[in-house]
Amino acid sequence: xxxxxxxxxxxxxxxxxxxxxxxxxxxxxxxxxxxxxxxxxxxxxxxxxxxxxxxxxxxxxxxxxxxxxxxxxxxxxxxxxxxxxxxxxxxxxxxxxxxxxxxxxxxxxxxxxxx
Amino acid sequence: xxxxxxxxxxxxxxxxxxxxxxxxxxxxxxxxxxxxxxxxxxxxxxxxxxxxxxxxxxxxxxxxxxxxxxxxxxxxxxxxxxxxxxxxxxxxxxxxxxxxxxxxxxxxxxxxxxxx
Numbered sequence: 001x002x003x004x005x006x007x008x009x010x011x012x013x014x015x016x017x018x019x020x021x022x023x024x025x026x027x028x029x030x031x032x033x034x035x036x037x038x039x040x041x042x043x044x045x046x047x048x049x050x051x052x053x054x055x056x057x058x059x060x061x062x063x064x065x066x067x068x069x070x071x072x073x074x075x076x077x078x079x080x081x082x083x084x085x086x087x088x089x090x091x092x093x094x095x096x097x098x099x100x101x102x103x104x105x106x107x108x109x110x111x112x113x114x115x
Numbered sequence: 116x117x118x119x120x121x122x123x124x125x126x127x128x129x130x131x132x133x134x135x136x137x138x139x140x141x142x143x144x145x146x147x148x149x150x151x152x153x154x155x156x157x158x159x160x161x162x163x164x165x166x167x168x169x170x171x172x173x174x175x176x177x178x179x180x181x182x183x184x185x186x187x188x189x190x191x192x193x194x195x196x197x198x199x200x201x202x203x204x205x206x207x208x209x210x211x212x213x214x215x216x217x218x219x220x221x222x223x224x225x226x227x228x229x230x231x
Contacts, residue, residue, distance in 0.1 A: 045219070048218060094215050094216075
């Protein structure tokens with residue numbers, strides 16, 4: 001299993017540009033989420049999904065959109081990038097039927113810089 | 116609202132000694148789960164240990180143990196016999212209720228440095 005994969009690993013954007021951060025998992029997890037990590041602030045939840053077709057807002061959703069058309073994929077869209085969105089973004093997943101451990105598994109992160 | 120507090124921005128320990136990283140939480144829900152994650156300088160998030168609010172015994176995973184004091188709402192991580200590779204940022208997190216579909220709330224982290 002590849003676990004949780006994220007692409008790209010690094011990205012530089014100009015203010016106003018849009019882009020999509022990709023996230024995929026191959027563990028048949030129902031729950032997926034996106035976090036951002038800023039220095040000294042821990043991880044903050046952006047959006048999450050409890051299953052295909054179901055998404056909801058987290059703590060800091062403004063400026064981001066998500067969709068969940070399949071169990072495996074959970075892309076995060078930046079609509080119009082702003083310097084305040086410079087951060088490290090983590091995707092995570094958890095919950096599979098019959099699973100013995102249900103901690104959240106994290107992807108390797110995407111480091112985004114908005115100029 | 117749920118809240119996780121880690122009051123130690125940085126901690127230092129000598130190699131082979133034990134260290135305790137503090138975590139306090141706030142929730143009025145009787146069902147919650149507590150987690151510790153390690154984030155080395157390479158950036159990945161590594162799950163260390165989990166404690167459910169209804170668990171009678173403190174969780175242990177190898178050199179990691181969770182000192183769960185429910186009345187004080189604390190869930191401190193104890194690392195025994197520290198190793199140089201334990202130098203990392205450590206995050207305490209909570210989900211309420213304790214269901215794998217619940218959102219995780221993270222503390223701000225503690226940077227641990229293990230000295231040779």
